[in-house]
Each structure stands twice: as structure tokens, then as C-alpha cells.
Amino acid sequence: MLPNALRSEAEAVLDAFASLPPDPYGAIFGFFDGHGWNMAFDHQAQRLNGIYDFADSGLAPLHQEFVYSSFNSTDLTARIIAAYEVESGHPIDRQRVDILTGAHHLWELAEEADSSAHIEIMIENVRQWQAHRLRSN
Numbered sequence: 001m002l003p004n005a006l007r008s009e010a011e012a013v014l015d016a017f018a019s020l021p022p023d024p025y026g027a028i029f030g031f032f033d034g035h036g037w038n039m040a041f042d043h044q045a046q047r048l049n050g051i052y053d054f055a056d057s058g059l060a061p062l063h064q065e066f067v068y069s070s071f072n073s074t075d076l077t078a079r080i081i082a083a084y085e086v087e088s089g090h091p092i093d094r095q096r097v098d099i100l101t102g103a104h105h106l107w108e109l110a111e112e113a114d115s116s117a118h119i120e121i122m123i124e125n126v127r128q129w130q131a132h133r134l135r136s137n
Contacts, residue, residue, distance in 0.1 A: 001113060002123065009130050013102035020099060023061030025090060032056045032064060035071040062090075066097045067104055071125075074134045098134040105129045 002010055033056040040049045066084075070077040081092045109122040 001119065002109065002126065006123070006126055006130060010102070010106055010126065013099055014106065016099045017103040020096065023063050023096075024093075025062040027059045028062045028065070029059055030057065030062070030065040032058065032060055033068055035068040063093065063096045064100055066092060067101045070097075070101050070129075070132075070134055074132045077134055094134050094136045101134065102126075102129055 031051065031054065033053055038053040039051050041047070042049050066077055066081055069080055077097070078094070081094065081097070085091055105122070105126045109119075109126055112118040112122045
């Protein structure tokens with residue numbers, strides 16, 4: 001299902017995911033769905049007015065919280081991480097976030113394997129993740 005051009009990088013991220021140790025900060029209560037479709041923007045004022053859809057909120061590893069903003073922009077994710085590090089004093093492992101993001105996109109692809117209506121969208125999401133990966137600083 002995954003085109004050959006995307007396969008080796010996908011396999012590498014799955015191997016890296018399988019080798020990840022537990023999150024060094026443990027579990028937190030988080031939003032875990034902070035992508036742009038769940039944010040209310042005032043584009044004219046360049047301001048985030050609010051967030052919604054808290055159905056995925058709960059306890060999960062801290063680094064997981066930084067996955068979803070990259071669905072819209074890895075630059076946004078890098079800025080969110082930088083701001084979090086300043087506010088919290090906790091360094092965030094960008095490579096770990098990237099691995100979690102890739103694994104999430106591949107999980108979504110697997111979830112839609114039987115859906116001809118969505119499979120191409122999921123493959124494109126993997127392609128976009130590979131093209132715009134979050135890089136370590």
C-alpha cells in the first residue's frame with residue numbers, strides 16, 4: 001500500500017519507534033489533538049482565539065503533545081517546542097517528537113487500509129511528513 005519511495009523511511013521510523021525508551025518526563029494530562037482543525041484563529045489579527053475538541057485529552061507521554069501541530073506546520077511545532085522549553089525549563093527531544101509523528105501517520109494509514117476513500121489522503125500525509133520532518137536543533 002505504501003509506495004516504494006516512502007517505504008524505507010517508514011520502516012526506519014517504525015524501527016526507531018520500537019526502540020524508544022519511556023518518555024523521560026512520564027505521562028501528563030494533555031490536549032493531544034492540537035492540530036489546526038481544532039483551533040480557532042483570527043487570521044487578520046494573527047491570533048489564536050481558542051481551541052476545541054477535547055475528546056482526545058487525557059494521560060499520555062509528554063512528547064506526544066507536540067505531534068499534532070506538525071500536521072499543519074513543522075515550523076509551528078518547532079516554535080511551540082521552543083516556547084514550551086522556555087516556560088517549563090524542560091528540553092524537548094525533537095527527534096523523539098519526529099519519530100512519534102511519523103509513527104502516528106503510519107498508524108493512521110494502517111487504520112484506513114480498507115478505506116479506498118481515505119487511503120490516498122493517508123499516503124499523502126506520510127509523504128508530507130517525510131518531506132517536512134521536524135529536525136533536531
